[in-house]
Amino acid sequence: MTLLSQIINGIQIGSIYALVALGYSMVYGIVKLINFAHGEIIMVGAYCAWYLIARLNMPAWIAVFFAILLCVILGVTIEIVAYKPLRNSARISLLITAIGISLLLQNLAQLLFKADPRMFANLFPGSKPFLGLQLTNATLVTIAVSVVLMAALSLMVSKTKIGKAMRAVSEDKAIAELMGINVNTTISFTFAIGSALAAIAAVLYCCSYSQIEPTMGSMLGLKAFVAAVLGGIGIIPGAVLGGFLIGVFESLTKGFISSNLADAVVFGILIVVLLIKPTGIFGKNRREKV
């Protein structure tokens, strides 16, 4: 019984990781950037939804819509202003820029909203019985949303024209352009999707964990990124699988090994997996042809 309930606990947080990891994977897939600012976009989305619902008393769905809109605008603006000039530079410069943006957003939020945490009212209250346990509605919605989005995004990348463009751009931007692909639009589009995912993740995160604060995105982002790597970064189903796995590992470790060492055990598992399968679970091991 506790085993089952620990697994359910894990799936709950895991579904959030999965959703966030999807955003990481989309962006990483195309520009090979660990977008450290992704966590902060989630934070912005959360504050936006909270502000509209709690302060301006807007209906939830309108608030969610505006949160997505704001995050998309923010994500695309960041890409154009801060990342685009660095497209041909070393990837590490891009990484540092992302870290800078992340710090910037976090501290702007701290100025604007103060450091005090805010609570977000659950949009999906209640729970459903499941094998004798209770699964909260928020969890069910999060799982459903992450699985549906995973399927939709996978289809988009493999079947649509824009998906094709994304794959080409991720391989070689200059050559993609020679194929007639508008690289700038494609990258902006990817950031838009990544940011929309962040906003959705933000709202669902708040429904499950209610607390909003300026630093909420950093650890969440880091764990989700680890999840994306575990599944095979850049691979959409991998991100979701990785998210659920990290959540379940974490919960089982806390439940049955040691709650104090949980983070260490989770990272330990990650390391072991990567040593066995160096490109993550769904990653393809590709040796360079010489």
Place this chain on the structure above:
Amino acid sequence: MLVVKNINVFYGVINAVKDISFEVNEGEIVTLIGANGAGKSTILKTVSGMIRPASGFIEFLGSDITSVESFKLVKRGLAHVPEGRRIFLNLTVQENLDMGGYIQSSSEVKALQQSVYERFPRLRERRNQIAGTLSGGEQQMLAIGRALMGRPKLMMLDEPSMGLAPILVDQIFEIIKELNKAGTTILLVEQNARMALTIANRGYVLETGRIVLSDTAKNLLVDDSVKQAYLGG
């Protein structure tokens, strides 16, 4: 069809292309020859918009394209097979060809793909192989095949015969001739200058970023200085 006027291209402070002008007329095969580092590839990259000239002017099909982005040029019918193959290493052969047909409708992509496979049966054999693991020559075939998928009006080829087996080199030049007959204008850069001049109408000779000679291919083939420097005596 293509008019290049007084372009200058810099890499940092290196002036790789100096005040170069040339033109390619509809239906022609024009070749650029010159030693290593003469600036041939740089010219092609400038025309296709991969790099921007510091000064000068480029016209394609009657309109100024000096600062038009490359992806728009593709739609106007310009194809560039860049130096060093530059195929999509992590995609399969088939996916690479798909990308080549990005601007085509999906029904046409199928037909074009079949014709590429007919030209290069080796590619059909390897169609589900990851392109990065192809042999050097197979990659070269793929690069050319990919460009054919775009059905260009003007095709610029940068050393298409590099790394190909002799039998395939002949085949590549045959293909170029065929394409040209079917209406595609060709701008060709080749180290194999003899072959290039044999199929070309006209040629330009480059030395350290400048055009030093331009004439019909026939005349260039018998030009002493060209023979001496580029045709192996």
Place this chain on the structure above:
Amino acid sequence: MMNIRFKSTKSRYILNAAAVLALYGVLYAMIENGILNRYAAGLLMTAGYNIILAVSLNLAAGFLGQLPLGHAGFMSVGAYASALFTLGLEMDGAVEFPLALIIGGLVAAVFGVLIGLPALRLSGDYLAIITLGFGEIIRVVILNLSFTGGAFGLQGMKRYSNFTNIFIFAVITLFVISTLIKSRHGRAILAIREDEIAAEASGIPTTYYKTFAFAVSAFFAGVAGGLYAHHLCILDPSTFGFMKSVEILVMVVLGGMGSLIGSVVAAFGLTLLPELLREFAQYRIIVYSLLLVLVMIFKPSGLFGRYDFSLGKTVDDLFIKLRAPNKKGGA
């Protein structure tokens, strides 16, 4: 004509040694006279171990070309090892402290090898994630061990670190890493950064050198940790989290991956910058992060790129410049 050029390596060494001594002398005198008050002197010391951290990370990041995100982990291992050593022993400081630093360094180096050996099978972002993971594991384990004081950390270390010994170790670090780079071993490390397969084909045992570079990098991070532990005299495991690793990485990238002078300048600058911005209170991190982004956008390869400073060469160039107009005049 008098030979003023610093062509011979020997004269360059003498010149460098003189410059280092002079710098030390001036700073020391300023501290002693109170021209630099304790606040300024404290900042200089903080800058000192940040320089050690940045320069040592540059070996693994800039020269070996990996992306380690767990440098703070090595620092913490060194800090705890040396602090436990001095806390456990009653010895004369002049003996105890250098010994403690070396032990801190060695323990960190052992961790470097332990982490390096398996991790180096991976590359790129996967290696980055693994080093990040190891850094976090080290932190969590320290938090849960009893002899490290858990969340309370360690305190009561003697305040052994001072301007002089931090300066000495910073110079040693710079000296060792810059001489290492200009040797066959350093070239092997650079070759791995450029192309691993070609390096192997040129006869370089790449696994050995990767591990070696990681170990040296970790060693100096450990030494910096030891200096830190005996400067603040309190160790708190949460200091050595992921953000600290990022902070060091930022110094390296901002200075220029593969430029030692860049690391020195950036470590110094980024130690001072938040202090200069102190008056801005809550705005200072905002200013800091904005500057970071702007520098990256306008100077993506870092302030110094891969430029390596050579005093001898600079002086030569200066003489050449000074002489040039004379020559013109003479002609």
Place this chain on the structure above:
Amino acid sequence: MREPVLNVNNLGIRFGGLQALDDFNIHVNNNEIVGLIGPNGAGKTTVFNLLTNVYAPSRGSINIEGVNTMGSRTHGVTKAGMSRTFQNIRLFKNLSVIDNVKIALHNGIRYSFLESVFRLPSYWKQEKKATEKAMELLSRFDLDRHADSIASGLPYGAQRRLEIVRALATDPKILLLDEPAAGMNPSETAELMANIRKIRDDFHVAIILIEHDMSLVMGICERILVLNYGLIIASGTPEQIKNDPAVIEAYLGQQRGE
């Protein structure tokens, strides 16, 4: 007198469903230049990759002057006396030309970490030696004037030559050249041909040469092996190969065969 420096028996590898190389045997004598030709995708580069253990052979044996190098890592093979160039140039792009060469001298100079850090006399002596050796090698290939430029800025042909110099710097007994003339024009190729001969004579190395430029292959190889679909389909002198109908059919094409 001539004696075999390299004995390779029964080498083979599969990539998934593809037998890229099968039952490959080659014996190379001292100072010999052997050509390896064949259609694209025949498995030539794969031979080099197996010999230098960039790919681990599924079976076979490799022996350099009596030393078995099956299973040793690439740097071990290099130490044992076999070095190579790459079909897609792999220079240390951001390093200076001379450093590219000095890296390959790694095993030729011996001083320890401490000797280098403390700059002991052995460091100075051996570094000087290394620099001289590198400059000497570079000047043979007309690269000495580029010694301090960054490798990636060199024109293509110069980069190919630098790869050869780098391979030579490891002091090999057998040199593997993978399409050294690719991207060179005929006069440059002619120059290269002279150079390869000189290398053989001055450095006393055996050379295995992969090349699609028949003027080069036929011009300098004493013996040629022809691969097709991973199998040796012919071997012999250039004259024999030129007239071998199977080779003409698969590789040379009618015009040249005639």
Place this chain on the structure above:
Amino acid sequence: AGGGSDTIKIGFIGPLTGEVAQYGVAAQNAMNLYIDSLNEKGGIGGKKIELISYDDKGDATEAVNAYNKLVTSDEVVAILGAITSTPTIAVAQQSAVDNVPMMTPTATHADVTSYGNNTFRACFLDPFQGSTMAKFSVDELSAKTAAVIYNTSDAYSSGLRDSFIETAGEVGLEIVADEGYSKDDVDFKAQLTNIAAADPDVLFVPDYYNNVYIISSQSKEIGLRATLLGIDGADGVLAIEGADSANVEGLYFANHYSTEDPSELVQGFLSGYEEEFGQTPSALAALGYDGAMILCSALEKVAASGVKLESSDKVFQAVIDELDATDMDCVTGHITYDENNNPIKSLAIIKVEAGEYTLYMKY
């Protein structure tokens, strides 16, 4: 620096940015509130008080830098801070050498005041609250079994957990579960599921209000039966914007004072803070207020004795002597100092009932 001699300068060191900023900001707000009101009344000896605030991000190095700057460049007469324990200890070690009077409102670690006679604090020590809550659960709630869930990366939280468990052993309270979490965790269900399986009578949660709130809500979700016990950090749990007080209904926590205390001081502080910052103050704010009040009253006495308040060894010692002699009513109770410069004050147990803080009893 500068500023002339027309103001009395006090330095504040605390986290104003970073992960623990909310604690530093709360304390700083309250200090400003007190100092502003004092300045309105004419300041000390006719001079206004200037609070020079520096951010330490919760980091020891930053705190020491800030301290050095305050002492050497700004030439303050005393230090208020730091807020969290590690930076405070790092500063205390240095300030002991300088003998600069230092008042930390909130650093609970036992060693904070052990480096010199110059360091004082306004808060309880770690062991006190932990052991009181253990006794309280046996004496008042008749608990037989207890569980603990604490923040392993926080010295404050783990210190309280240690003392709770130690005293539990002495008073016959069986610890049936002992779970940890790390600072950025938001999901405590795994630990709570384990705790629920052990079914304790009480669950001790030594952490700040935001985590107390989340743990309390999640334990309700899990269906945990135990009564939740908090410490002074839990004060503020009802002030979280958007919080549903039903989630913390029935929580008991230790605090320095009760908001129901009718005294003018307490009510004045509460209304003043709410008016200024639009929020009910947390315990951290109350302690910040008291820290400022205790220090300023010491300064007043020194000024009254005719000594000019400027940065000098003599003034420092005079202020320290006055701090030693503190005997006054503060928001968080009546405060005097023992020989180790720790406050002797009483403890109130607050219960959340019908969405309000109610004074349950005093210890």
